[in-house]
């Protein structure tokens with residue numbers, strides 16, 4: 001799969017999970033959903049930071065964008081750590097989750113609307129396909145650490 005399609009699919013998945021989280025009132029279910037969001041975002045950020053962004057950083061015209069993105073990842077990571085420590089019944093949990101959703105939405109919209117179109121101009125289809133495979137296999141390894149493919 002094309003790298004940009006794979007990353008966009010991840011974004012969609014997280015958007016859906018946030019939407020679901022808004023509907024849920026039960027604290028245990030809310031916690032479960034947050035854990036899913038937490039894992040999805042951690043895995044997604046990891047494959048971007050180790051595979052996607054380094055490939056972009058080879059091109060001068062993308063460097064600033066990647067630097068900004070890496071900073072936003074740090075903000076998201078910080079929020080995830082804060083929310084991990086909160087109980088779901090805590091009022092801060094809901095407000096911090098909403099804050100997280102806004103921060104993530106801002107970041108993924110920037111990637112989809114500004115970064116990805118630029119990447120499409122600079123990298124050819126074959127390179128994006130190759131990177132897509134790399135991202136996919138890295139993602140598989142992250143999600144199932146026990147089942148590493150040699």
Ligand SMILES: [Fe+2]
Nearest residue numbers: 048069107111
């Ligand atoms: Fe990102």
Ligand SMILES: [Fe+2]
Nearest residue numbers: 007048108111
């Ligand atoms: Fe992303």
